[in-house]
Amino acid sequence: MSTARLTLFDRFGNGTYALMILCVLAFLYVPIVILVIFSFNDSSSLTLPLSGFTWHWYDKLFSNRDLLRAIGNSFYVASFATVLTLLVGVPAAFALDRLDFIGKRMFRRLILLPLVLPGIITGISMLNLFKLVGIGLSLETVILGHATALLAIVVTQVFARLQRLNRRLEEAAADLGARPWETLYFVVLPNIRSALIGSGLLSFTLSFDEIPVTFFLTGRDNTLPMYIWSTMRRGITPEINAVGTLIVLASLVLIVVSVILLRDERER
Amino acid sequence: MSKIVEIDAVTKIYGGSVLAVDDLSLAIEEGEFVTLLGPSGCGKTTLLRMLAGFESPDRGRIRLAGEDVTDRPPYRRDVNMVFQDYALFPHLSVAKNVAFGLERQRLDRAEIARRVGDALALVGLADKAERRPHELSGGQRQRVALARAIVRRPKVLLLDEPLSALDANLREAMQVELKHLHEKLGLTFVMVTHDQTEALVMSDRIVLMKDGRIAQVGAPAELYNNPATPYVASFIGTSNLLPARISAIADGRALIAFSGTRCHVPAPTGSAAGQNLMVGLRPEKLRLATATDMAGEGRQILDVTVEESLFHGNSVRLRCAAPGGDILLVDCQLTQSQVTIPAGGASVRLAFNEADLNVFGADDRT
Amino acid sequence: MTRDRALRSVVLATPLVWAVAFMFVPYLIIFTYSFWLKQYPTFVPAFQFGNYLQLLVDPQYYQVLLRTAKIAILVALSALAIAYPFAYYLVFKVTSARLRLTLYMAVIAPLWVSYLLRAYIWKTILGSEGVINSFLVWIGILDTPTDIFLYNQFSMVVTLTYIFIPFMVMPIYTALEKIPRNLIEASKDLGVGPFGTLFKVIWPLSLPGVFAGMTFAFCLTFGDFVAPFLVGGPDGVMVANVITSQYGAALNWPLGSALAIVMLIIVLGIIELSDRFERSGRINLA
Numbered sequence: 001m002s003t004a005r006l007t008l009f010d011r012f013g014n015g016t017y018a019l020m021i022l023c024v025l026a027f028l029y030v031p032i033v034i035l036v037i038f039s040f041n042d043s044s045s046l047t048l049p050l051s052g053f054t055w056h057w058y059d060k061l062f063s064n065r066d067l068l069r070a071i072g073n074s075f076y077v078a079s080f081a082t083v084l085t086l087l088v089g090v091p092a093a094f095a096l097d098r099l100d101f102i103g104k105r106m107f108r109r110l111i112l113l114p115l116v117l118p119g120i121i122t123g124i125s126m127l128n129l130f131k132l133v134g135i136g137l138s139l140e141t142v143i144l145g146h147a148t149a150l151l152a153i154v155v156t157q158v159f160a161r162l163q164r165l166n167r168r169l170e171e172a173a174a175d176l177g178a179r180p181w182e183t184l185y186f187v188v189l190p191n192i193r194s195a196l197i198g199s200g201l202l203s204f205t206l207s208f209d210e211i212p213v214t215f216f217l218t219g220r221d222n223t224l225p226m227y228i229w230s231t232m233r234r235g236i237t238p239e240i241n242a243v244g245t246l247i248v249l250a251s252l253v254l255i256v257v258s259v260i261l262l263r264d265e266r267e268r
Numbered sequence: 269m270s271k272i273v274e275i276d277a278v279t280k281i282y283g284g285s286v287l288a289v290d291d292l293s294l295a296i297e298e299g300e301f302v303t304l305l306g307p308s309g310c311g312k313t314t315l316l317r318m319l320a321g322f323e324s325p326d327r328g329r330i331r332l333a334g335e336d337v338t339d340r341p342p343y344r345r346d347v348n349m350v351f352q353d354y355a356l357f358p359h360l361s362v363a364k365n366v367a368f369g370l371e372r373q374r375l376d377r378a379e380i381a382r383r384v385g386d387a388l389a390l391v392g393l394a395d396k397a398e399r400r401p402h403e404l405s406g407g408q409r410q411r412v413a414l415a416r417a418i419v420r421r422p423k424v425l426l427l428d429e430p431l432s433a434l435d436a437n438l439r440e441a442m443q444v445e446l447k448h449l450h451e452k453l454g455l456t457f458v459m460v461t462h463d464q465t466e467a468l469v470m471s472d473r474i475v476l477m478k479d480g481r482i483a484q485v486g487a488p489a490e491l492y493n494n495p496a497t498p499y500v501a502s503f504i505g506t507s508n509l510l511p512a513r514i515s516a517i518a519d520g521r522a523l524i525a526f527s528g529t530r531c532h533v534p535a536p537t538g539s540a541a542g543q544n545l546m547v548g549l550r551p552e553k554l555r556l557a558t559a560t561d562m563a564g565e566g567r568q569i570l571d572v573t574v575e576e577s578l579f580h581g582n583s584v585r586l587r588c589a590a591p592g593g594d595i596l597l598v599d600c601q602l603t604q605s606q607v608t609i610p611a612g613g614a615s616v617r618l619a620f621n622e623a624d625l626n627v628f629g630a631d632d633r634t
Numbered sequence: 635m636t637r638d639r640a641l642r643s644v645v646l647a648t649p650l651v652w653a654v655a656f657m658f659v660p661y662l663i664i665f666t667y668s669f670w671l672k673q674y675p676t677f678v679p680a681f682q683f684g685n686y687l688q689l690l691v692d693p694q695y696y697q698v699l700l701r702t703a704k705i706a707i708l709v710a711l712s713a714l715a716i717a718y719p720f721a722y723y724l725v726f727k728v729t730s731a732r733l734r735l736t737l738y739m740a741v742i743a744p745l746w747v748s749y750l751l752r753a754y755i756w757k758t759i760l761g762s763e764g765v766i767n768s769f770l771v772w773i774g775i776l777d778t779p780t781d782i783f784l785y786n787q788f789s790m791v792v793t794l795t796y797i798f799i800p801f802m803v804m805p806i807y808t809a810l811e812k813i814p815r816n817l818i819e820a821s822k823d824l825g826v827g828p829f830g831t832l833f834k835v836i837w838p839l840s841l842p843g844v845f846a847g848m849t850f851a852f853c854l855t856f857g858d859f860v861a862p863f864l865v866g867g868p869d870g871v872m873v874a875n876v877i878t879s880q881y882g883a884a885l886n887w888p889l890g891s892a893l894a895i896v897m898l899i900i901v902l903g904i905i906e907l908s909d910r911f912e913r914s915g916r917i918n919l920a
Binding site: 017020021024025027028029031032034035038045048049087088089091092094095099101107110111113114116117118119120121122124125126127128129132144148151180181205208209211212215216225228229232233236240241244247248251254255 | 641642644645646648649650652653656657658659660661663664667716719720723727737740741743744746747748749750751752754755756757758759761763765768769772796799849850853854856857858859860863864874877878881887890891894897898901905
Binding site: 178 | 320321322341342343344347348349351352353355356357358359368369372373416417420
């Protein structure tokens with residue numbers, strides 16, 4: 001009885017759904033394609049019709065010393081912020097998963113806050129702290145700010161992985177003569193590897209791209225997004241499209257790298 | 269033989285109030301295969317985990333080969349465990365899993381390779397050394413877990429429900445295999461299970477537990493044939509538990525009445541005439557009697573009505589009602605077909621030997 | 635044992651000290667400042683509610699708060715309208731696991747592309763000198779470029795929706811995936827049609843994911859710093875712009891702090907609310 005109606009619905013549904021999927025993907029990707037196309041367009045304005053192919057914007061970009069310095073600064077900040085946030089975040093995830101202590105609830109809330117807290121609040125609150133203590137603003141204060149803002153990402157991912165980790169594995173390790181640190185090194189860390197790599201890569205990307213915290217905490221040095229930001233506010237130029245295209249490319253590489261690094265894990 | 273494990277008045281309390289193990293003492297001989305048997309929550313797993321060092325007792329001491337290990341962490345105890353879910357390291361190959369414990373002992377590589385090879389050969393997995401655990405079947409994982417635990421030649425091998433994750437056929441095969449392995453290695457095995465068949469088949473001794481205490485310890489046949497309490501009788505195998513009353517006592521023997529019959533049995537200690545007690549009778553110890561069978565020479569006859577007859581393949585189980593209303597289960601083997609199996613509603617005569625009765629004291633009713 | 639304990643205390647102390655020094659104390663400082671008094675050219679310690687009062691009575695400020703909330707709600711709703719059908723299709727209609735994963739990755743991947751760039755792109759698309767305008771002029775629909783696309787609330791909603799779609803898809807996808815298929819089969823078996831099954835079985839069971847996604851989109855929009863500067867214009871001024879100007883040109887840190895505290899309270903309130911909703915609406919499937 002209802003089979004005919006169901007098939008009809010399914011067929012009708014499938015067609016519209018496919019169209020809907022295409023629209024969503026177009027909405028997500030057409031803008032990025034536009035960004036890339038205009039980085040090769042031989043015109044200083046971003047208007048249609050296209051006027052011709054050029055490498056000019058890339059040439060210009062690679063001779064721009066300020067920009068290159070900003071890229072260097074961004075690598076410096078993102079690398080150290082990632083390392084720092086892992087060094088603090090992984091123990092925090094362990095503490096939340098394994099230990100019982102007074103104020104644990106409060107601690108969890110506090111440490112997970114930046115996940116939903118606007119970056120601007122982390123930015124101005126830490127600015128206040130540094131001003132009060134008398135620490136001058138620099139790339140190092142930016143690193144501290146990023147590490148704080150990104151902590152929640154590492155903590156949630158590592159914590160989730162720890163929760164799924166079979167506790168019997170650690171017991172088995174101890175049973176086989178492994179001391180606590182050996183269990184940590186030989187059993188726990190290899191099994192939370194995907195969370196470490198994943199949250200590390202994500203932290204790096206987000207730090208590399210971060211604006212609000214950087215805006216308040218940086219001194220005279222600019223990171224790449226801050227440089228783009230200040231250029232953008234003066235007006236849009238295809239040079240930004242060229243930088244953007246390179247960033248998209250780098251993101252793609254990063255995604256592929258993380259997929260490859262984590263594939264091994266998924267197969268289990 | 270010497271005592272390899274001595275558990276001395278051990279108590280474990282969870283969350284301040286739940287008594288998991290209650291003042292329990294037990295000694296295990298070297299080379300024995302001991303099974304801790306009981307329903308879930310009886311404390312058997314907690315006891316095993318205290319032997320491994322994952323839990324520490326609140327009171328009492330545990331000695332291993334004469335040494336007090338009560339306060340030692342797991343990694344300083346010469347015992348190894350086969351976990352219920354195997355707990356194989358998913359990121360390591362089979363060989364690396366087995367080698368893990370040896371590497372912690374800082375043995376040299378050649379020695380490790382040799383012993384890993386031997387252990388894998390012993391469990392029949394020599395060709396799977398480079399596989400990852402997720403590529404193996406349940407039975408193979410089980411063997412890896414076993415190899416990993418025995419490769420360190422522990423003083424005691426602990427097995428936490430080792431066969432529970434396997435399907436029925438494989439489980440039976442592994443029971444035999446584990447038993448052979450035990451004989452071959454000469455190690456002391458302490459196994460936890462809730463499966464009485466497993467316990468009966470494999471163990472030298474069964475420790476039947478209830479509510480954190482030992483209900484009875486003994487060889488499988490002893491527990492089956494001479495259960496100390498109705499609990500033991502009903503946990504191991506099936507038993508007809510019937511209320512009885514002592515009519516008279518003379519010369520250490522009691523005349524008891526139950527289910528419309530009277531029997532002479534050894535008097536339980538401290539019993540007196542007029543006292544109520546329980547008797548147990550295994551279904552297979554009852555048989556269908558012919559009209560000419562008579563009571564006497566220790567044999568008793570019961571007249572019952574068959575309520576239901578259930579076909580079990582090689583046997584038939586009869587549910588019978590005795591005159592007093594007591595229900596009796598009777599197992600009839602179908603190998604000798606000289607007796608026709610009665611249908612529901614039939615009146616039959618059952619015969620049993622007085623010697624097959626288990627008489628329980630009044631104080632252990634449950 | 636002692637080394638064990640040392641390890642334990644390091645594990646606990648490092649993040650604890652960090653959280654106190656770089657989170658608790660700074661928040662406390664903002665909180666304190668929010669009661670201080672502006673006294674040109676700096677500000678002085680005080681305990682008064684003047685800053686908060688100003689936020690409540692000065693239209694310049696409470697209108698910004700209202701506008702920010704409005705945009706955040708619009709963004710959350712439009713992202714939901716796009717993400718839900720997408721996630722639904724992925725979980726229930728795509729039969730190939732490989733295609734499902736590919737589509738899922740495709741919708742999540744933009745998260746890895748610079749946030750700033752994604753906002754910037756829309757500036758170049760929507761601007762009066764931008765892609766859409768020049769396209770419309772080129773094909774002859776418009777004579778002269780229009781400025782209706784950029785620097786208003788529309789451009790804000792489009793840009794932020796674009797940015798937060800992945801955030802919305804992730805929790806909804808997870809929630810839908812958790813729904814046991816036999817529940818849906820049972821519903822169909824009981825004669826409930828596809829729409830009935832969607833509204834009476836699937837939607838209620840996916841609510842935790844919906845709440846999580848909405849909370850994310852709302853909170854992130856509410857505190858967004860980049861979009862209002864790039865595509866907002868005077869009509870799209872949001873709380874973040876005002877805080878920035880109080881900390882910058884206006885040099886009124888106490889007022890900026892008070893505004894930050896208000897933002898903090900609103901965001902935390904929303905999270906608490908969504909937590910409650912989720913807990914009360916959660917149906918135990920175990």
